[in-house]
Amino acid sequence: SQQGEEDPQALSIQEGENATMNCSYKTSINNLQWYRQNSGRGLVHLILIRSNEREKHSGRLRVTLDTSKKSSSLLITASRAADTASYFCATAVYSGTYKYIFGTGTRLKVLA
């Protein structure tokens, strides 16, 4: 079963607004990552946050992690039309070896 559930499933905002996406997961993790996917192509790694970190920034991206609630959020500030994509969280789960389980994804549409 999916490790991560994301909400909302779809989000439509105006250019310049902020976009927030949330990810919840089920088991203990080593780290959590966020990825972007444009039009069903390959995924692009955005940011990684470790289980002992609470917040991380990268450019217009801000990621938070609450391990007590088993949840993470991705905030994109001052969104642009080029941010239109699907966003996935992925959690590193150890089961003999590390593997990454992807969430259900949020489809973001930024309107110009």
Place this chain on the structure above:
Amino acid sequence: SAVISQKPSRDICQRGTSLTIQCQVDSQVTMMFWYRQQPGQSLTLIATANQGSEATYESGFVIDKFPISRPNLTFSTLTVSNMSPEDSSIYLCSVEESRGRGYTFGSGTRLTVV
């Protein structure tokens, strides 16, 4: 970061046939991962491919249906065997970057089975 060349980028195949997808990495990596993304869905891990050993398959995926080769540290193939329309998906390979840099993905193979 690593650069992955994945091919073919797309294919339309007849049911009952097989398709082999190739991934070439520009650096040596220990593990390569194969994912399937069904239409409108998230990614599901098919298997982990280590060089020199048999691939490790996730629940719901078997070697007879998805044989994997890993002849060296820069190359892997995934074959989708005896295809049916339910196999229509995007298939992606990926490798793990050095610590803290996540995964790098190939551009994906969009497979349609008719």
